[in-house]
Amino acid sequence: MTQxxxxxxxxxxxxxxxxxxxxRIVTVVNDSVGSSKLxxxxxxxxxxxxxxxxxxxxxxxxxxxxxxxxxxxxxxxxSPFLTGRALExxxxxxxYSNTNVKLCGxxxxxxxxxxxxxxxxxxxxxxLRAIANLTIIVPADPNxxxxxxxxxxSINGPMFLRISRLGVPQVHPADYKxxxxxxxxxxxxxxxxxIANGVLVSKALEAAELLAARGIQAxxxxxxxxxxLDKEAILKAAAETGGIVTVEEHTIFGGLGSAVAEVVxxxxxxxxxxxxxxxxxxxxxxxxxxxxxxxxxxxxxxxxALELTGARV
Amino acid sequence: MKIDSNRQEKIAALSRLATKVRRRDMQMIYKxxxxxxxxxxxxxxxxVTLYSEVLKIDPKAPNAxxxxxxxxxxxxxxxxxxxTLAFAGFFxxxxxxxxxxxxxxxNGHPNRNKVAGVETNTGPLGHGLPVAVGTSIAANLTxxxxxxxVITGDGELQEGSNWEAAMAAAHFKLxxxxxxxxxxxxxxxxxxxxxxxxxxxxxxxxxxxxxxxEVDGHDYNNLLDTFAQVPFEPGKPSCIIANTHxxxxxxxxxxNVAWHHKVPNDAEYAAALKELDxxxxxxxxxxxxxxxxxxxxx
Ligand SMILES: Cc1ncc(C[n+]2csc(CCOP(=O)(O)OP(=O)(O)O)c2C)c(N)n1
Numbered sequence: 001m002t003q004x005x006x007x008x009x010x011x012x013x014x015x016x017x018x019x020x021x022x023x024r025i026v027t028v029v030n031d032s033v034g035s036s037k038l039x040x041x042x043x044x045x046x047x048x049x050x051x052x053x054x055x056x057x058x059x060x061x062x063x064x065x066x067x068x069x070x071x072x073x074x075x076x077x078x079s080p081f082l083t084g085r086a087l088e089x090x091x092x093x094x095x096y097s098n099t100n101v102k103l104c105g106x107x108x109x110x111x112x113x114x115x116x117x118x119x120x121x122x123x124x125x126x127x128l129r130a131i132a133n134l135t136i137i138v139p140a141d142p143n144x145x146x147x148x149x150x151x152x153x154s155i156n157g158p159m160f161l162r163i164s165r166l167g168v169p170q171v172h173p174a175d176y177k178x179x180x181x182x183x184x185x186x187x188x189x190x191x192x193x194x195i196a197n198g199v200l201v202s203k204a205l206e207a208a209e210l211l212a213a214r215g216i217q218a219x220x221x222x223x224x225x226x227x228x229l230d231k232e233a234i235l236k237a238a239a240e241t242g243g244i245v246t247v248e249e250h251t252i253f254g255g256l257g258s259a260v261a262e263v264v265x266x267x268x269x270x271x272x273x274x275x276x277x278x279x280x281x282x283x284x285x286x287x288x289x290x291x292x293x294x295x296x297x298x299x300x301x302x303x304x305a306l307e308l309t310g311a312r313v
Numbered sequence: 314m315k316i317d318s319n320r321q322e323k324i325a326a327l328s329r330l331a332t333k334v335r336r337r338d339m340q341m342i343y344k345x346x347x348x349x350x351x352x353x354x355x356x357x358x359x360x361v362t363l364y365s366e367v368l369k370i371d372p373k374a375p376n377a378x379x380x381x382x383x384x385x386x387x388x389x390x391x392x393x394x395x396x397t398l399a400f401a402g403f404f405x406x407x408x409x410x411x412x413x414x415x416x417x418x419x420n421g422h423p424n425r426n427k428v429a430g431v432e433t434n435t436g437p438l439g440h441g442l443p444v445a446v447g448t449s450i451a452a453n454l455t456x457x458x459x460x461x462x463v464i465t466g467d468g469e470l471q472e473g474s475n476w477e478a479a480m481a482a483a484h485f486k487l488x489x490x491x492x493x494x495x496x497x498x499x500x501x502x503x504x505x506x507x508x509x510x511x512x513x514x515x516x517x518x519x520x521x522x523x524x525x526x527e528v529d530g531h532d533y534n535n536l537l538d539t540f541a542q543v544p545f546e547p548g549k550p551s552c553i554i555a556n557t558h559x560x561x562x563x564x565x566x567x568x569n570v571a572w573h574h575k576v577p578n579d580a581e582y583a584a585a586l587k588e589l590d591x592x593x594x595x596x597x598x599x600x601x602x603x604x605x606x607x608x609x610x611x
Contacts, residue, residue: 031468031501031508053471053509054438054500081437114347114413115421118388118436285415293415 004167008037008106010142011163014149015074019045025153028063028075030056036076036106056081060089060103067099072153078112079105079121079162087127094158095134102152107165108138109199109249110277113287121162122277126254128160129227135180136226138162138256140201141171144224147178155180164249166199166287171222181225183233189219192305193237195260196247197223204247206298211305218305226256231263238268243308245273247301249291252276273304316534323366324533330400331361332592335562338396339589341412343582347421348412351559351572353393355497356385356464358531359555360397363462367540372402375429379457382432382448386441387466387495388422389574395419395428403430439472441465442492446478449490449550460543463492468500471509476521479550483522488544491551492523495530497559499570518552530555563588 019025019041026048033042033051042049050066052059056077063075075082082105083090094101105124112119128136135157139145145163152159171186178184186201187208196204201222208218219241221233237244244264246257257274264270275296282290291297295304316324334357342348364370368381385394392412399406411417418427422436433444445463452459465475482490494514498505505511518525524545528535536555543551559573560566563585577585 031471031503033502035501051503051508053505054468055471055473055509057473085437112421114345115389116424116436118422118434283415284413284417284420289415 002169004169005142006165006167007139007142007145007163008165010145011104011149011161012037012040014146016041016044018150018153019048022072022153023048024070024072026050026066026071026073028052028059028066028073030054030059030077030081032077032106035078036104038076056085057089060086060101061093063101063103064089064093064097064099067101072100072102074102074104074152076104076106078119079108079124080119083121083124083127083160090128090134091131095131098133099158100156101158103158103160105160105162108162109164109166109287110282110290111165111287113290114284116284117281120282122250123254124160124162125226125248125250125256126258129254129259133158134227135159136162137180137224138197138226139224140198140222141168143170143172143174143176144178144222148224151178151180162198164199168199169202171201171205178224181228181230183230184222184224185219185233186222187218187220189217190241191216191218192243192245192309193219193221193241194245194247194301194305195221195223195234195237195256197226197256199249200247200296203296203298204301207301207305210298210302214306216305216309223256223260226259229259229263231267234260234263235268238264238270243271245275245301245305245308247275247296249296250276251279253279271308273308275300275304320534320537323537327358327361327365327533329593330365331357332562332589334361334393334396334400336586336589337400337406337409338392339577339582339585341396341409342392343577344410345413346576348392348576349389349574350392350577351499351566351569352387352390352466352495352497354561354563354566355530355557355559356387356390356495357393357397357561358533359464359493359495359536359557360393362533362536362540364397364401366537368462369459370430372430375403378455379459381459382445382461384432384435384441384445384461384463385423386435386463387438387469388435388441391419391421391423394423394431398428398430401430404428438466438469439474442475442478442482445490445492446482446485446487449482449487450485452489453487458489460489460491463490465492465494466500467494467496467498467505467511467514468508470494470511470514479518479521479523482550486548487550488546488548491543491553493553493555495557496554497557499559499568499573501573503570515554518554522549523552524549525552525554527554527556530557531561562592
């Protein structure tokens with residue numbers, strides 16, 4: 001069986017490595033040391049982990065203040081609370097003020113399964129995409145997660161990293177070079193393009209296999225950077241493959257699919273299918289069960305791509 | 314203090330019910346491999362006291378306009394609430410077996426649209442008290458005169474929304490509102506005083522315009538007396554700081570932060586059942602022989 005990884009591990013390994021070399025790197029948490037897997041960070045850099053308690057608005061404000069003081073804060077909390085609760089702090093104190101804060105939304109998407117819609121973070125891309133001056137990165141595997149952390153530390157400016165806890169395989173080769181704002185071409189194809197990010201990239205790759213068995217060559221793009229978006233790769237895909245299926249562990253309103261559609265309709269209209277959570281609060285169920293329930297599976301992507309390509313001929 | 318025989322019977326009944334609730338809750342969590350046992354057990358005695366002796370509610374009419382309202386602001390302790398509601402007659406006990414299963418009404422956090430007796434959806438901390446303030450104002454505006462009770466966690470009080478609501482409650486003179494702070498001194502990853510200090514907590518509430526009493530949150534006599542006296546002062550909201558122990562009822566869970574969302578393995582389950590059974594001598598089902606894998610924690 002393919003080995004699966006929890007991206008929080010790669011996140012932390014890289015953060016520890018960078019923090020050892022750069023004393024400006026600090027973490028800010030909301031009673032979330034364990035859930036952000038920051039136990040080792042606390043051990044090694046106890047004074048550089050600031051736990052403000054269960055207080056997300058304060059956490060983001062404190063992060064902005066630390067950045068104003070010349071530090072590089074990685075503000076880590078469960079994504080629904082970090083983004084939902086502190087949205088105005090993110091807008092005013094981080095994005096608008098242009099502070100060097102790295103917002104790290106842990107356990108994003110529906111990873112909290114049975115804990116329900118309050119704990120699902122399927123609105124975060126939409127909320128944050130609407131805010132100016134905020135880079136949004138949704139890594140797909142440990143390799144990309146580690147490189148995203150390095151990029152966040154080295155580039156000055158507001159950034160959101162969406163870090164999942166669901167097991168994912170490595171989808172990139174070891175020599176993959178992550179670049180902010182650049183989609184990764186994971187599979188070439190001319191019949192249709194599958195665009196995914198985060199935990200669903202591996203499902204898109206599996207769907208491409210299923211499609212190939214039916215004689216359909218699907219291009220697969222990992223759109224890890226949701227903002228700024230790689231317009232060039234999207235327009236090229238639209239022009240060369242004539243149809244796009246997007247898939248995200250997020251509501252279909254305002255996330256990756258919407259971002260891609262905005263580019264497509266204004267420049268190179270082609271048929272699209274947008275897969276995600278269809279604007280409902282999820283019923284009770286585990287993360288895996290919910291992904292199945294909403295068709296966010298290789299089969300679901302395959303079906304949508306087949307329907308879309310079939311509709312074209 | 315002398316306790317009359319009527320009171321003694323009440324206390325014995327509450328104690329039996331609380332043990333029943335803890336045992337059923339633990340069975341549910343053990344089966345689901347998910348839950349918040351520590352915080353469930355610290356709030357159990359308060360919950361059963363409220364539902365048995367304090368709240369004016371009728372499980373047959375869970376939406377009666379003039380019912381007292383109860384809000385569990387620390388929504389992660391849904392297990393204790395569901396079990397209490399089931400034993401109070403709001404829904405069949407058998408439904409507890411569906412806890413967090415696909416499509417179950419019993420989500421990891423309570424949903425008022427799915428479960429009779431749940432007044433508002435909680436889960437993100439710091440939401441119960443603001444909603445309770447609105448509900449208390451509504452009780453006054455509609456003239457229905459019901460009372461509103463809220464249990465908050467103590468770690469939860471680090472959320473600023475609570476203090477915005479606390480200020481409003483005093484401003485609007487909401488003496489129909491009572492908050493019970495489950496003061497178990499632990500939060501998710503550490504002690505409250507080690508994380509972001511709350512003490513002196515009573516002075517904080519007083520400074521915000523509340524009338525404050527402290528109780529032993531596991532002493533039914535103390536709880537009954539205190540609930541009988543709300544509002545403590547006319548024209549002021551009441552705050553009960555209930556000193557409790559996380560994991561109360563099971564020695565190895567008690568005051569141990571690890572049991573915030575730890576799920577008992579077979580041996581722990583058997584040992585905990587034995588301790589709970591000893592509290593009332595009732596035999597319980599044996600643990601299933603299966604591997605335990607602890608699910609998500611926030
Ligand atoms: C807004 C928000 N932030 C973080 C969490 C994650 N969380 C769930 S329970 C908990 C600790 C709660 O501690 P406390 O209020 O003392 O409850 P108790 O110890 O009684 O379980 C945390 C941090 C949450 N549910 N909501």
